[in-house]
Amino acid sequence: MAEMVLVGNFLEAAVRSATPLGFAALGALIAERAGVVNIGIEGSLVCGAFASFVVAGLLGPEVGFLAGGLAGMSLGLVFAVFVVALRAQQIIVGAAVSMLGLGLTASLHRIAVSSTGPGAPISTFLPLQVPVLSGIPVFGQAFISQPVTTYLLYALFPLVGWGLYRTVGGIALRAVGEQPSAAVSAGHSPARIQCAALLACGFLSGLGGATLVVAQTGIYSDGMSAGRGYIAMAIVALGRWTPRGVAAGALIFGGVSALQFLTQAVNWRVPYTIVLATPYLLTLVAMAALRGTRVAPAALGQTLNRP
Amino acid sequence: MTAGGVALDLRGIHKRFGDTIALDGASLSVASGTLHALLGENGAGKTTLLDVAAGLTRPDGGALTINAQPVRGHTPADARSAGLSAVHQHFSLVPAMTVAENVALSSPGLFRTFSASDAAERVRAIATAAGFRIDPSALVANLPVAAQQRVEIIKALASDPAVLMLDEPTAALSPSEAADLFVWLRAFVDRGRTVVFITHRIREAMQNADVVTVLRSGRTVMTSAVRDTDESSVLTAILGEAPIRLHGTPTRNLGSAAAMTPVLVLRNSTVIDAGGVTRLSPLSLAVHAGEVLGVAGIDGGAQHALLRVLAGRRRPDSGTAELPTTIGFVPEDRLHDSIIAELSLVENLALRGAGKRHGRIRWSDLTNATRQAIRGFGVQARDEYAPASSLSGGNQQKFVLARELADSPAAFVAENPTRGLDVRAASDVLERIRSARDRGAAVVVYSSDLDELLSIADRIVVCFGSSVHETPLDAAVIGRAMVGAR
Numbered sequence: 001m002a003e004m005v006l007v008g009n010f011l012e013a014a015v016r017s018a019t020p021l022g023f024a025a026l027g028a029l030i031a032e033r034a035g036v037v038n039i040g041i042e043g044s045l046v047c048g049a050f051a052s053f054v055v056a057g058l059l060g061p062e063v064g065f066l067a068g069g070l071a072g073m074s075l076g077l078v079f080a081v082f083v084v085a086l087r088a089q090q091i092i093v094g095a096a097v098s099m100l101g102l103g104l105t106a107s108l109h110r111i112a113v114s115s116t117g118p119g120a121p122i123s124t125f126l127p128l129q130v131p132v133l134s135g136i137p138v139f140g141q142a143f144i145s146q147p148v149t150t151y152l153l154y155a156l157f158p159l160v161g162w163g164l165y166r167t168v169g170g171i172a173l174r175a176v177g178e179q180p181s182a183a184v185s186a187g188h189s190p191a192r193i194q195c196a197a198l199l200a201c202g203f204l205s206g207l208g209g210a211t212l213v214v215a216q217t218g219i220y221s222d223g224m225s226a227g228r229g230y231i232a233m234a235i236v237a238l239g240r241w242t243p244r245g246v247a248a249g250a251l252i253f254g255g256v257s258a259l260q261f262l263t264q265a266v267n268w269r270v271p272y273t274i275v276l277a278t279p280y281l282l283t284l285v286a287m288a289a290l291r292g293t294r295v296a297p298a299a300l301g302q303t304l305n306r307p
Numbered sequence: 308m309t310a311g312g313v314a315l316d317l318r319g320i321h322k323r324f325g326d327t328i329a330l331d332g333a334s335l336s337v338a339s340g341t342l343h344a345l346l347g348e349n350g351a352g353k354t355t356l357l358d359v360a361a362g363l364t365r366p367d368g369g370a371l372t373i374n375a376q377p378v379r380g381h382t383p384a385d386a387r388s389a390g391l392s393a394v395h396q397h398f399s400l401v402p403a404m405t406v407a408e409n410v411a412l413s414s415p416g417l418f419r420t421f422s423a424s425d426a427a428e429r430v431r432a433i434a435t436a437a438g439f440r441i442d443p444s445a446l447v448a449n450l451p452v453a454a455q456q457r458v459e460i461i462k463a464l465a466s467d468p469a470v471l472m473l474d475e476p477t478a479a480l481s482p483s484e485a486a487d488l489f490v491w492l493r494a495f496v497d498r499g500r501t502v503v504f505i506t507h508r509i510r511e512a513m514q515n516a517d518v519v520t521v522l523r524s525g526r527t528v529m530t531s532a533v534r535d536t537d538e539s540s541v542l543t544a545i546l547g548e549a550p551i552r553l554h555g556t557p558t559r560n561l562g563s564a565a566a567m568t569p570v571l572v573l574r575n576s577t578v579i580d581a582g583g584v585t586r587l588s589p590l591s592l593a594v595h596a597g598e599v600l601g602v603a604g605i606d607g608g609a610q611h612a613l614l615r616v617l618a619g620r621r622r623p624d625s626g627t628a629e630l631p632t633t634i635g636f637v638p639e640d641r642l643h644d645s646i647i648a649e650l651s652l653v654e655n656l657a658l659r660g661a662g663k664r665h666g667r668i669r670w671s672d673l674t675n676a677t678r679q680a681i682r683g684f685g686v687q688a689r690d691e692y693a694p695a696s697s698l699s700g701g702n703q704q705k706f707v708l709a710r711e712l713a714d715s716p717a718a719f720v721a722e723n724p725t726r727g728l729d730v731r732a733a734s735d736v737l738e739r740i741r742s743a744r745d746r747g748a749a750v751v752v753y754s755s756d757l758d759e760l761l762s763i764a765d766r767i768v769v770c771f772g773s774s775v776h777e778t779p780l781d782a783a784v785i786g787r788a789m790v791g792a793r
Contacts, residue, residue, distance in 0.1 A: 169417030171408050178401045185363060185399040186413035187383035298403060 004138055006265060011142030013261045016216065018254025019150050020045070023208030024232035025239070025246045026153075026160055027072075027201035032236055033164060034197035035177035035190075035299040039094030040079045041205045042229025043101020044072035048209025050105040053220035054112070056122045061214040064122070065149060065207065068214070072206015073199050075101050080198040084191050087303050098229065106222045121218040125149055147215040149207075156204075161243035173197060177297035180304050190304055205229065227280065234283040240295045256282050312375060314339035314470050314501035315391065320359055320369035322352075322525075329355040330366070331525035335503075337518070339374075339469070342496045343503045344512035346545055347522035348729035350699065353505045354396070356522065357472050360503075361393035362386035374469055384415060392463035396474040400455060400462075402448035406430055409447055410462050433461050438491065453484045471495065473504040477511060478727070482757055482786055489515045507729065509541050510758065523547050545730060569593040570718050570749035571617050571634075575626035578612035586612035588773040589626060594718070594749040599740070601764025602753040603785050609770040610722075610753050617751050618720040631718050635711030635743075639722040639753075641700070645707050648696035652688060652706060653677045655695050659710050680709035684739065701732025708739050718749040725759060737763055757782055 024041055031038045051071030056064025075097055082093040112119065125147035134140040164170040175183040176190045183190055208228070213220055231253055238252070239245025260275045262268070315337040322330040330352045337343045347353045358364035360371065365381040372378065373389040386393075400409050407426035410433075427443035434441045439457045447455060456476065463471055473492075477485040492502050492515070506512050512519050513533055521529040521544040529536075529544035571594040578587035587609045594600045594617070604610040615621040616628055618636040638644035646655050656677045657668065677691040684705045688698055695703060704724065712719065721740060725733035740763060744750045754760040760767065761780060768777050769788035778784050 166421050167417070168411060168414055168419045168421055171404070171412050171421055172417060174404065175401045175412050178403045182399045182401045182409075182412065185361075185383060185393075185395055187362075187387075187415075188412075188417075 005141075006262075008138045008141035009265065010255075010258055010262045011138065012145060013258035014251065014255040015142055015146060015150065016254070017257035018250040019146075019153055019215070020208040020211045020228055021232055021235060021253055022153050022157075022247065022250040023211060024205045024229055025235040025250050026156055026243070027204030027208070028232045028236045029239075029241065029243065029246050030160065030164075030173075030197050030204070031201035032233075032300055033177045033241060033297055034173045034194045035180065035297055035302060035304075036083060036194055036198060036201075037090045037094065037233070037301045038076075038079055038198060038201055039091060039230065039233065040075060040097030040101070041094075041201065041232055042098040042225055042227065044075045044097075044202045044205035045101075045209035045212075045225035045229050046105050046223065047075050047101045048072040048206030049213050049224055050109065050209075050220055051206070052210035053119065053122060053213045056214050057119055061123060061125050064214050065125075065210045068210025069203045069206040072209060073203040076198045076200075076202015076205070079202070080195045083303075084194045084198070089303065090301055102223060102225075109220065109222055119220065122214065124213075124218045125215045147211075149211045149215045157243050157247050164243070169193075174297070177299055180299055180302070194304075205232070208232075231279060231283055234286055237290055237296070238286045241297060253279055253282065312339050313337065313372070314341075314374060315360065315503065316370075316372045317356065317360060318370045318372075320356065320371070321367045322355055322359065322364060323367060328525055330359070330369075332369070333522055333525055334527045335360075335520055336530070337470070337501055337503055339501045340496060340499055341501060341517040342492060342515060343501070344516035344519045345503055345505045345522065346507075346509065346512055346519055346541060348545055348731065350729075351522040351545075352525040353522055354474055355525075357393060357474055357503075357505060360386065360391060360472060363393075383413070387413070387466040387468070390469035392466055392468035392471055394456070394459045394463050394471065394473040394476060396478065400447050400458060403446070405444050405446055406441060406450075406458050406461075407443040409458060410443075410465055413462060413465065429465070430461060433464050437461065437464055438494070452479045453481075456480070456488070468500070470501045470503065473502070475505050475507065477506065477508070479755075481755065481789060483789070485511070508756070509538050509545070509730075513538055513541070521545055542730070568596040570596050570631060571751070572629040573616065573623070573626065574629075576616055576623035576628055577625045578609075578616060578621065579624045580612075585773045587616065587623075587775070590775050591626075592768070592775070594751055596717070596747050596749050597744060598765040599744050599750040599752055599763055601760040601767040602751060602770065603757060603760055603767060603789055604753070604770030609773050609775055613770065613775060614720055614722050614751065614753055617718075631716070633714060633716040633718075635716040635719040635748075637704075637707055637711055637719075637721040637724050639726060641703055641707060646695045646703060649694055651692045651694055652681070652698075653691050655706070656680060656710050656713075659713075676713065680706065680713060684709035685735070699732075701728045701735070704728060704732065704736055705739070708736060712739065712743055715746065716748060718751075719743050720751045722753045723755055724752065725754070725756070733759075757785060761785075 024045055028038065028041055048068035048071050052064040052068030055067035079093055079097045082088045083090050127145045128148050130144050134144040164174060172183055172188045173193050176193045180190045209225055212224055235246055235249035235253055239249035256278045259278060263270050263275055313336055317335040319332045319334060320330045321332060333352055333356055335356060345353050355364060359366045362381050362383045362385050370377065373391050376389060378385055378389050407423060407430050410430050411421050411426050430443040439461065441454065441457055441461065447458060476488060480488065496502050516533055518530065518532050519541060520527060521541060523545065573590055573592045575589040575591055576587065577585065577589050580586050602610050602613065616623050619630045619634050620636060642648055653674050657673050674691055681688055681691060686706045686709065687702045698706065724736050728736065740750060740752060752763060761782060766777065767780055767785060768775050769785055771788060776788060778788050
């Protein structure tokens with residue numbers, strides 16, 4: 001019985017760690033299926049976290065969560081302007097947008113602290129129990145005792161899958177990522193589709209950052225995105241650019257992040273720093289394991305010629 | 308041929324791209340219920356004119372009517388709703404998607420839902436009506452070229468067009484596949500529809516079309532019913548001067564001892580690819596000095612492996628290949644396999660033999676060599692530092708030939724050397740290959756154009772599947788051997 005509770009606790013922590021990654025990775029998935037590598041996701045995440053903290057303190061976690069999404073989307077818009085409209089290099093703009101997000105939030109935070117003092121922890125979403133389902137041993141404890149934002153993420157995976165594979169727009173978006181000229185001759189505008197994909201990517205990444213605040217810690221600290229934007233991109237590659245694979249990938253990375261809880265619980269004598277480093281090490285291992293596979297969208301990372 | 312009004316009318320179309328005038332008042336009038344061929348050299352404006360009609364390019368001036376209705380908007384959707392669909396030469400299919408998804412890509416409304424089973428049903432219905440058989444759930448990347456083209460056609464037929472335009476539909480097809488396509492196009496026209504196809508091949512136009520229109524330098528210079536004209540008048544219209552010799556007759560001094568010296572010798576050579584598939588069954592073959600061995604074969608045959616073994620680019624997996632140390636090689640895919648488009652001509656010249664050089668590169672020597680190559684082969688280029696991408700396709704190919712023939716190699720192998728070239732450039736390229744042969748080189752040429760192959764080859768081998776057989780120089784025999792019937 002004690003073991004089952006322990007497993008339940010571990011899985012609950014895994015799902016909790018996976019939630020912000022899942023939002024960001026879904027965003028990255030949409031952008032990459034449209035042929036855009038957006039390493040600016042890190043910036044969207046941290047802006048989402050900061051905006052949600054500020055707005056949630058004034059208007060409550062629900063509005064804060066939404067504000068996080070919008071903040072992430074505004075960085076997505078900056079990225080889209082440079083990459084789609086001005087046809088700049090995706091990696092360079094992405095790195096700049098990441099640093100912009102991190103720098104902007106740190107500066108704004110410092111101004112806020114010097115004028116009003118450090119913000120008090122905000123009230124967060126509490127785990128929402130669902131009748132019957134939450135009572136299932138282990139599974140209920142792990143998956144159905146989560147904040148409402150996690151349930152939203154559960155719904156988003158099939159929704160994004162439906163959008164990508166079961167709508168004409170989804171086919172057009174994937175065509176832009178595979179063979180932009182085919183989308184053009186079918187009468188679609190790759191620029192418009194990529195812009196829409198990047199706004200959606202920014203919005204979802206912003207929601208991912210917001211979950212860190214409004215559904216988990218209740219506080220904001222500088223750089224709290226902690227590389228999750230980059231991990232999200234690794235999850236997309238590990239999940240082979242499908243929603244199902246991305247869900248599994250997010251859970252695996254969440255599980256590795258949750259190892260620290262498990263090692264504390266069973267009093268494992270592993271240095272704490274090693275445990276903290278495992279998600280990043282796993283990213284490297286995942287990339288090495290994927291070498292030579294050709295499942296990425298064929299036009300991923302290309303700068304398109306025609307506007 | 309029934310003339311029931313004008314199906315497509317393009318009048319005084321102007322289009323300029325930067326400094327280049329692509330269309331300079333071109334016109335095209337197509338009677339409904341006819342099969343119309345659009346001919347012209349590379350750069351004459353054929354594809355641009357098609358793009359204007361299909362709504363992919365906005366013209367700078369001129370008027371477009373489809374089925375007697377003026378078309379104002381310039382998007383593919385406007386053209387489709389007016390009743391015109393286009394089948395493009397390249398890149399309008401997504402290889403990583405299924406046939407059904409590719410067809411759905413051009414249906415209107417981004418938010419419309421896509422059901423794989425409904426889409427499959429629709430593709431099947433269109434295919435059945437058109438007389439094609441195609442699996443809607445097949446991945447396009449896994450289909451052979453001819454089947455991919457049928458997918459393109461099905462995609463174009465999805466909007467039930469009155470006018471179908473095709474850009475070089477036979478460029479990638481074998482002769483028998485091309486013949487099938489024209490049978491189908493004729494049946495389509497007989498149902499009251501209208502077809503316009505672009506081609507380089509005069510004979511193809513004369514044999515299949517009702518009417519030909521010729522473009523030269525962005526202007527329409529000739530429109531005539533096929534029965535009122537002949538090949539040489541069309542050729543004159545295309546070139547704008549007295550026609551040059553299209554295909555020279557092979558001249559060969561057989562019998563002399565020197566001519567029979569074997570240069571390329573294969574003994575029981577086989578090629579097995581990475582997937583374990585036999586690409587070349589055991590083959591023994593000799594190519595002699597001063598002769599041209601023509602290689603014929605449809606897509607996917609042994610010719611790809613055979614040519615690379617003969618060119619010394621691939622070691623046979625068993626058996627032996629005795630080859631000279633330097634062999635010139637012109638692979639089919641120029642932009643991928645023989646030049647680097649963004650680099651200068653000097654750097655592209657330096658690519659040859661790059662693996663054998665050591666130490667410092669003598670750029671001044673290479674620059675001189677490039678200058679000689681440009682002059683010797685009549686390559687039209689700004690100077691030797693011009694990027695390869697700034698040359699036309701024909702000049703790129705001439706430059707590649709110059710590079711590969713520069714040190715008078717004992718053997719020379721060329722794969723579809725005139726593909727995508729206009730008549731004049733193609734004729735130049737063939738002349739260069741003939742003179743290499745006359746100089747005493749052992750030459751191997753693969754061409755998907757049987758007429759061209761017969762005009763240059765002294766002997767012919769035909770590839771079918773993984774096997775290779777020698778045949779007499781007879782188009783009918785070769786054609787049968789290419790499809791495995793003997």
